[in-house]
Each structure stands twice: as C-alpha cells, then as structure tokens.
Amino acid sequence: MSLASPTSKLSDVIVVGLGGVGSAACYWLAKHGYSVVGVDQFDPPHRMGSSHGDTRIIRKSYFEHPSYVPLLIRAYELWRDLESRIGKQIYFPTGLLEIGPADGIVLSGVTRSAREHSLAIELMSIDQACLQYPGIRGSGDWQVVLEKDAGYLLVEQCVAAHLEQSRQLGAQIRTCQRMIRWQADSQGVLVETEREILRAKKLILCAGPWASQVLAQYSIPLQVLRKHLYWYPCKSGSYSKERGFPCFFYDTPTGYYYGFPDHSGQGLKVARHSGGQWLEGIPDGQHFPDDQDRKLVEAFLQSYLPEVELQLKRWSGCYYTMTPDEHFIVDRLPDQANVVVVAGLSGHGFKFTSVLGQIAGELAIESHSALDIDFFRFHRFGESGSIGSGNHVC
C-alpha cells in the first residue's frame, strides 16, 4: 500500500459516514465484539445530509417492492431492541393512511406486499376514511389503506442513540474529520482523513449524498435531489397525534405527498415525495427553499387537508440520493471484497437503517448476510458498477 504510515492500530472495520446507516453499522459491529472506528466529516446527527428534520415514516407493507418486507420485519425488531437498550421511545406507532387510486402504484403495491407477506392492513373507501378521520379529503373513487403498526421514528435521536451506544460498547467515533482517500487490497484497507491514517481489515462506505464522491472511480449511477420539509399550524385538533391522527401518504394527480400528525402543537409536517431539484456537483449541505415546491405542497393541503393553516411555521432542506430504479445499493465492491457499500437509499431508506447496519456489518465480517439482499446488488447495473480500482481520492 502506498499511503504514508498509519497512525492507528489495526481495527476490524472502519465505517465512513456516521449518518443513518453508518451509526447503525458501528453499533452492530461494536455490539458483536468487533473493533470499529467510525469517521464522519461533520458531528452527527447534523443537518447537512439526509438524516434530520425530526421524523421519518416507518411502514411494512412496502409499495416499492415486496423484497423489502423481510428487511423491514428485522428493522422493526432492531428499533425495538434499541429502544429497550436506551430506555426511551424512538418509534411511535401512529398508524399510516395510504390514500389514492386502487390501481395506482402506491395502493396496488401496498396490497401486493401485504398479500405476499401476510401483513395486516385495513382497506376502506375514502368515505369511510373521512368519517373516521374528519380532517381528510380525497377523490370519491379513491381507496384507503390503514397500516396500524406503521408510524414514525425520531430521526436525529435514532442516529444519536446508535452512536452513543457504539461508544459505550467501545467503538471509536471520530467526528469532524473528512475522509480524503481510501485504499484497499486483499491485505486490508487504509483510510486517510484530514487528521490521521487509519487501517483495518474491512471498510464500510455509507456516505449518503456524498457516496459518488467517495466512490469516484466507480461509475455508480447516483444522483442527488434537493428536497423540502414544511411544518404548518392547524385550525383544529383534527390532525393531532394526541387525538389519534396518523401519518399519511397520498398518491395524487400532482404527485406523492406524505406527512406526520401535529404533535404537541408543533404543526403538521408535510413534504412532496415526488419532484425535487437535481444537484450538479458535490452537495455542500447548504439548503434553499423552493417556491414552486411550496406552492404544490400548499395546493395539496388546500385540497386534501383543509384544516391546515397555510402560514408556514418551519422549513428544512434535505437530500435524496437516487439510483435509476430507486432501489438501494447494498453490496461488496465487485473488485474489492473488503469494501462494503450502502448507498442510493433513494429517499426511503431511514426506516431500514437499523437493519442496514446489521447487513453492512455481516457483509464486512462474514462476506454474506443472513438476510436476502440479492435485489440490492450492483449486478443489476450491468458492468457500470464494476469498474475501477486502486487509490480512491474523495
């Protein structure tokens, strides 16, 4: 290896990126007795990447594809384990209403996953749903699915809890130092950060929106989208979590919109899952509001959640890291078996981060995972994901 002399002793695994996935990978490795060094360019949880903004929806009847369901079943178990370890609630089972045309991508996908994996869902007409949840509206021919054990996770608290538990279990967590370069061969890996050179037997790269940068020599088809989150006050208690209002996901003619109940008067949180602005160049963590996106969100609220007051309380920007098929990348590098990549979570990955931590750890240590991840491998991109090797400068 040609990097200068390492300044640390050999560890089992280095994890680069300590957001949703990396914090969970450190935790899984430390919990299973492996020596792990985690590195992040910032001090997670932070607001520069993809894991911030208070809450993330978790659901099991996955419309995106039934292949995700076994991972979700394990993810739920791991979130529960984490909660019992820290003695604090981070998962709130508010339920989730999925609303739209019965033959649309969302409802047909939800019912397919539920059928294939025998998951409990409740189907109702839009009229029945409006009676049960008087604040909602929808087109007369739409259908509604209620998934009762769906809900939300407290996103920053999940990352913080994984990192804190990792530290307590002996992981070395290095924050505010960027990885500049990495190198791997059959002997192991070297990672050069702004401050030191680290070495380990294995490397896990989970750099979120910076994945293309840390994997610059691989033509991995990733593109970053700038996305927006909004919080609005409510005219009545119709959307209050305390009164049993659930999370929601709408499939409408102007795209997908989702949101969270008003919790303790903090406002109803809502966002547009469709759309966003494609980023050119490397994400700089600087987010800017987008008037067009906000107009669409407010038109959605007027039509379907009219008890919301259109006086914006709070806004936040965030990144989606998209693959062409919007499915995750979870694999070892084709030409570097010591290097595991988790990337391209395509705007729906947080709920999985507990199990992706386990899978990344298993791939690093045992070269395979107990869970079936064939659906998420590089080979689906043909040759494009398998080129390049050598010295990787970020």
Ligand SMILES: Cc1cc2nc3c(=O)[nH]c(=O)nc-3n(C[C@H](O)[C@H](O)[C@H](O)COP(=O)(O)OP(=O)(O)OC[C@H]3O[C@@H](n4cnc5c(N)ncnc54)[C@H](O)[C@@H]3O)c2cc1C
């Ligand atoms: C607005 C919004 C809403 C979402 N809603 C949901 C939802 O409801 N449900 C859901 O499941 N998912 C949702 N997602 C998606 C989910 O939040 C992401 O898929 C997930 O958080 C990504 O985690 P990550 O670990 O890949 O990235 P991050 O959490 O961004 O972590 C990447 C880390 O890598 C670090 N890093 C990068 N490069 C380097 C380097 N060279 N050296 C050192 N460190 C480096 C970064 O600093 C960062 O901390 C949403 C995303 C957004 C943006």
